[in-house]
Amino acid sequence: VLASGVRRVVVGALDPDGRVAGRGAERLRRAGLEVATGVAQEEVEALDPGYFHHRRTGRPRVTWKAGLTLDGQVAAADGSARWLTGPEARRDGHRLRAEADAVLVGAGTVIADDPALTVRLPDYEGPQPRPVIVAGHRTLPGAAQLWERGPLVFAPDDSGGYPAEVVVLPGPGGVDLEAACDHLGELDVLDVLVEGGPAIAASLLERGLVDRGVFYLAARLAGGTGVPVLPGVFPTVGAARPVEVVGVERVGADVRIEFEFTGEAG
């Protein structure tokens, strides 16, 4: 390196992976080079946020996606949710899937929607995210499309007899979601997209396991309560959790809002 005349090395961001952190820079310093580190930390982390999150926490970065009416309903009272949003918003949702290593849904969504959770974009040839199902005490339908896709199933017990890799992790409300996130981290899953429904989203939120949200606000009013985006009661204004809105965009007739959790209490 010295022979080539290089004397100063500039490092955008150090790798937070404990196995390598700072060692490369140290070796360069020992070799007599001047090394500046972390000069573009934010910009570099924005290129692969899931990687940095995973290396720091051991868990994947969790994105919660939902399509909802302007008055906050993700499905009608009969359980149907197809389609609240327009084709452009749904296409954008497929792009989110393409960026994820895994797409996670709860039993309620498998039963109500029988989703395929594949990336369906013209000309897309990249990898498909692995489906992850959080099963509960009801038995999942044997004819669900997801069985064809080699899903990973987290279940509270081993009574389901599912044709899939099942990891039994009993916990509050069914599956222990913290342990599930740890398990995904151990599998080197960096980015998880949570596609519902409200019960799983609420449990993940309660445990502080959601890192960002992408909501597609459909240009529609439900006009009543079907399935609200989150279950439960909103007791006082003070209970509302603050988020930082990091993006607002029109997608066709709908609006896409991206937000991150600030870590502050309500």
Ligand SMILES: NC(=O)c1ccc[n+]([C@@H]2O[C@H](COP(=O)([O-])OP(=O)(O)OC[C@H]3O[C@@H](n4cnc5c(N)ncnc54)[C@H](OP(=O)(O)O)[C@@H]3O)[C@@H](O)[C@H]2O)c1
């Ligand atoms: N518009 C959208 O973006 C969107 C997205 C997804 C779903 N949806 C709609 O949402 C509705 C389904 O909602 P949902 O809340 O019933 O479905 P869900 O959140 O997908 O599944 C909830 C179920 O997961 C199981 N579970 C296991 N461990 C759990 C834990 N720790 N915490 C919470 N649940 C756990 C339980 O199954 P058991 O009851 O069997 O124990 C629970 O009832 C459908 O109408 C669907 O169309 C809308």
